[in-house]
Amino acid sequence: MSAIPEIRHRLRVVADTRKITRAMYLISSAKMQKALRMHERNSLYFHRVRSDIRFIIDNSHAQLGHPYFQHRLKKSVAFLVISGDKGMCGAYNEDVLRLARRTIEAADCEQVSIFTIGQTAAVYFHRLGMQPDVQYLHISQNPMLASSREITQELCDLYEQGMVDEVYLIYTHMYATTDLRPTVLRLLPILAEDFADVEILHRQTAELTYHPSEAEVLQKLVPQYLIGLTYTACVQAYASEHCARMTAMDASTRNADDMLGRLRLDLNRARQGDITQELTEIVAGANSVSQ
Amino acid sequence: MAATFRLQIITPERSFFDEQVEMVVFRAPDGEIGVMAGHAPMVVSMQESAIRIRRKGKWRQAAASDGFATITQDEVLLLMQTVEWPEEIDRVRAERDRALAEEKLRQQRSMHEYLIARSMLARAMVRLRVTGRNGG
Numbered sequence: 372m373s374a375i376p377e378i379r380h381r382l383r384v385v386a387d388t389r390k391i392t393r394a395m396y397l398i399s400s401a402k403m404q405k406a407l408r409m410h411e412r413n414s415l416y417f418h419r420v421r422s423d424i425r426f427i428i429d430n431s432h433a434q435l436g437h438p439y440f441q442h443r444l445k446k447s448v449a450f451l452v453i454s455g456d457k458g459m460c461g462a463y464n465e466d467v468l469r470l471a472r473r474t475i476e477a478a479d480c481e482q483v484s485i486f487t488i489g490q491t492a493a494v495y496f497h498r499l500g501m502q503p504d505v506q507y508l509h510i511s512q513n514p515m516l517a518s519s520r521e522i523t524q525e526l527c528d529l530y531e532q533g534m535v536d537e538v539y540l541i542y543t544h545m546y547a548t549t550d551l552r553p554t555v556l557r558l559l560p561i562l563a564e565d566f567a568d569v570e571i572l573h574r575q576t577a578e579l580t581y582h583p584s585e586a587e588v589l590q591k592l593v594p595q596y597l598i599g600l601t602y603t604a605c606v607q608a609y610a611s612e613h614c615a616r617m618t619a620m621d622a623s624t625r626n627a628d629d630m631l632g633r634l635r636l637d638l639n640r641a642r643q644g645d646i647t648q649e650l651t652e653i654v655a656g657a658n659s660v661s662q
Numbered sequence: 663m664a665a666t667f668r669l670q671i672i673t674p675e676r677s678f679f680d681e682q683v684e685m686v687v688f689r690a691p692d693g694e695i696g697v698m699a700g701h702a703p704m705v706v707s708m709q710e711s712a713i714r715i716r717r718k719g720k721w722r723q724a725a726a727s728d729g730f731a732t733i734t735q736d737e738v739l740l741l742m743q744t745v746e747w748p749e750e751i752d753r754v755r756a757e758r759d760r761a762l763a764e765e766k767l768r769q770q771r772s773m774h775e776y777l778i779a780r781s782m783l784a785r786a787m788v789r790l791r792v793t794g795r796n797g798g
Contacts, residue, residue: 412676419672420741423732427705516674516743528774582706583692591707592730595741602674 375645378638385634389627395459396620399613406610409514410545417603420596425566427579427592437589438531442560447482449504449526449535450475451558451601453542453608454492456511461622463543463551463615464491467608470553471541472499484535486522488605511612514605516598523598530559542604543611551611556604558597665699668737669715671724671745678724678745685716686738688731697731697738704733708742710784712792725751725792727785744785751789760786 428440452471454464468491475483485503487493489511496503505525510518529535538558543551557565581588664684671679687696689711713726729742763783766775 409675413674415677416672416674416741419670419739423739423741426732426734519674520743580702580704582690582695582704587691588705588707588730591728592705595729595743598743599674599741 374641375638378634378641382631382634382638385627385630389624389631392620392623392627396617396624399617399620403610403613403617406606406613407548409606410610413603413606416599420599421566424561424592424596425563428561428563428566437586437593439559439589439593440561442562443533443536445480445536447484447535448478448480448537448539449484449486449529450478451486451488451522451526451538451540451604452492452496453511453540453604454487454489454495455608455612455616456490456508458491459619460612460616461619463612463619464489464495466551467541467543467553468492468495470555474539474541474555475501480537486526488522488608510605511608514602514609516602519602519605520598523594523601526558527594527597535559540601540604542608544607545611545614548614551615556600558600561593561596667699667701669740670737671713671726671740671742673742673745675744679715681717683715683717684719686740687714688726688740689713697733700735701733701738703735704731706731706733708740710781710788712788713740713745723748723792725785725789728781746789746792748792751793753790753793756786756789756793760790 450471452468454467458464471492472495475485483501484505485496485501486505486507487496487503488507490508493503493506493508507518507522510522526535526538530538537560540556540558542554542556544554545551666682666684669679669681669683669686670677685696685698687694688706689695689709690706691709694711695706708726708729708731710728711726712723715722715724724745724747726740726745727743729740732739732741759782763779763786766779767783
């Protein structure tokens with residue numbers, strides 16, 4: 372029967388694919404351990420720095436004069452979209468990119484610029500005909516403080532020159548390993564309303580003193596805060612990607628196992644069918660000879 | 663026993679220090695600032711410097727990048743980009759960074775690059791100083 376070689380071939384193919392998905396699962400789980408450690412260390416900074424900024428905003432009774440705190444009329448908006456470099460991670464890329472597209476299309480402004488981190492984001496916007504203005508590659512594979520500093524510096528420069536009036540980050544936030552949520556976060560300007568959900572760690576005190584001066588402190592503090600935020604987003608995205616990939620690859624390995632079981636059953640059935648047929652033929656032949 | 667306060671030093675990559683201390687000294691743009699328990703609430707911008715921490719009567723040093731300090735009634739929070747104990751610093755790498763930064767300063771392409779190179783040089787110098795003083 373011709374079915375047997377065919378089934379054998381399929382068996383081999385599925386077994387090979389299973390090897391790949393299994394390896395990817397193992398790699399992702401190792402990377403995820405690393406990402407989780409980074410995530411844990413970083414989330415402390417993230418919470419502290421946010422509560423600190425809130426503390427400063429709450430305690431500065433005078434208007435904060437720094438341009439980073441001023442809400443200009445939004446004419447030009449920049450979006451920094453963070454996604455993975457490759458697929459094979461379930462709906463991870465798809466989810467964050469769809470949110471990005473919806474947000475960008477809903478943005479009511481004259482000019483939109485798109486910054487992408489990750490190959491899939493660049494390709495996605497390219498295909499939609501919204502050419503990304505700046506593409507950062509290699510960062511999503513290995514989030515580092517130095518690269519976030521570079522990106523933030525660039526965005527801050529654009530903001531200070533008045534080329535963009537608002538900057539948003541779009542990335543996947545990992546609340547738990549099973550709870551990945553694509554998120555939009557405003558990077559600039561820094562507005563009090565964004566900090567409404569931040570818990571206050573310090574008691575309200577008398578007016579803060581700035582040393583040497585308010586302008587100089589904010590000049591240092593704000594970029595630090597922004598760099599930290601960008602880095603956090605990169606780390607979150609990295610952890611989410613590996614989390615998603617691990618789940619996806621685990622599921623495909625299990626599917627491959629199911630498939631292999633079914634194919635083996637088919638193979639045995641076909642072989643037995645062959646043998647039965649041959650026996651029947653031999654018996655029939657012998658009968659006809661003896662008659 | 664002197665009065666203590668909680669000192670936290672946090673960078674984006676790790677939580678560096680979180681303990682009760684008696685005093686901490688760091689550098690503001692116009693000179694060094696020492697903070698002891700009961701300091702008035704203040705936000706200070708910090709420069710690249712060797713921060714000194716006194717805990718249980720003993721001083722320790724750490725090489726810090728630029729950042730800022732939030733001083734509240736009962737705690738001090740230092741947020742910065744990088745900070746290292748002397749034993750964590752790679753002297754060879756710090757030396758190389760210093761040479762690189764000096765070279766970049768010499769070429770001095772734009773104001774922006776000048777600022778970056780200057781801060782890189784300052785960080786490298788602090789690292790070298792901290793390791794040097796501790797039996798380097």
